[in-house]
Amino acid sequence: MADSPARIEIRNVNRDYQIKRNASGEEQIFSALQNVSLTVNKGEFLTIVGPSGCGKSTLLDLIAGLALPTSGELFIDGKKITKPALDRGIVMQGYALFPWRTVRHNVEFGLEVKGVPKKDRQEISDRFLKLVNLSGFADRYPYELSGGMKQRVAIARALAYDPEVLLMDEPFAAVDAQTRETLQDELLRIWEETRKTIIFVTHSIDEAVALADRVAVMSANPGSVKEVVKVGLPRPRRVGDVLSTTDFRLVRYRIWELLQSQEEQLPPVEETPRAAQDIHLEEQISASAVL
Numbered sequence: 001m002a003d004s005p006a007r008i009e010i011r012n013v014n015r016d017y018q019i020k021r022n023a024s025g026e027e028q029i030f031s032a033l034q035n036v037s038l039t040v041n042k043g044e045f046l047t048i049v050g051p052s053g054c055g056k057s058t059l060l061d062l063i064a065g066l067a068l069p070t071s072g073e074l075f076i077d078g079k080k081i082t083k084p085a086l087d088r089g090i091v092m093q094g095y096a097l098f099p100w101r102t103v104r105h106n107v108e109f110g111l112e113v114k115g116v117p118k119k120d121r122q123e124i125s126d127r128f129l130k131l132v133n134l135s136g137f138a139d140r141y142p143y144e145l146s147g148g149m150k151q152r153v154a155i156a157r158a159l160a161y162d163p164e165v166l167l168m169d170e171p172f173a174a175v176d177a178q179t180r181e182t183l184q185d186e187l188l189r190i191w192e193e194t195r196k197t198i199i200f201v202t203h204s205i206d207e208a209v210a211l212a213d214r215v216a217v218m219s220a221n222p223g224s225v226k227e228v229v230k231v232g233l234p235r236p237r238r239v240g241d242v243l244s245t246t247d248f249r250l251v252r253y254r255i256w257e258l259l260q261s262q263e264e265q266l267p268p269v270e271e272t273p274r275a276a277q278d279i280h281l282e283e284q285i286s287a288s289a290v291l
């Protein structure tokens, strides 16, 4: 497996939950994920989109080792995933910073767990705070930061202990549109510098396409991977530069079509100023017709 390009391998995974359905508390089985198979290559940026409840977070939890599949197997570098470990860093929507720790001590948390000596920890946290443009904020506490800054601390913290894989669950959902685009560009720059494998869940088709090498489109009832769409936009990339390109619109339209054919539909145009201004369905359709 050492020479294999696969970093994460998901094989025939099913995940059931026991739920209470009626007043008598009788338990029933709910299938959240059914027969999911997916390979994510080393250094790849994979995004996952799908309707609410299709199992995106459940899949991320399984890769993180926070939950186990009911059947099937998941591997990282050929080793079976059975629990969380420092080879996988997690960045969630709600930042999950420790409020009692300064920015620096948040970033150093995983390094402390790893037993890295204090002097080395400081060097590493300096490096990652610089990477996320927060060098001047090392001694602040989370409550003294904006949402975008907190998210950057969370990214620095996840990267600092050098995981092979970064798992990101709607990390930019809680910030305004402008900050979101800044964070997307920073993440692209960090990814280009570090070449981590990134698995990124989002509700935004624009975000999914702008960031990814490939987009896994999931469907619900039961949760499964419907199709994996290759993006193929040039790298290095800046989000603002790709959103108005024909190639971007074609991939976006393909994903929108895949989601549209599902029961729970997403709106054709996202309510961000740029999307409203740049992405029109007619344009996408005529662009498809041209090729």
Ligand SMILES: Nc1ncnc2c1ncn2[C@@H]1O[C@H](COP(=O)(O)OP(=O)(O)OP(=O)(O)O)[C@@H](O)[C@H]1O
Residues within 6 Å of the ligand: 017, 018, 019, 030, 032, 050, 051, 052, 053, 054, 055, 056, 057, 058, 059, 223
């Ligand atoms: N602990 C649990 N017990 C029972 N059902 C659960 C549990 N966790 C998740 N589910 C169900 O599993 C399905 C998948 O949930 P999950 O959170 O993975 O979806 P999602 O695609 O991430 O949704 P969203 O986009 O809304 O965040 C949902 O129908 C949810 O109700």
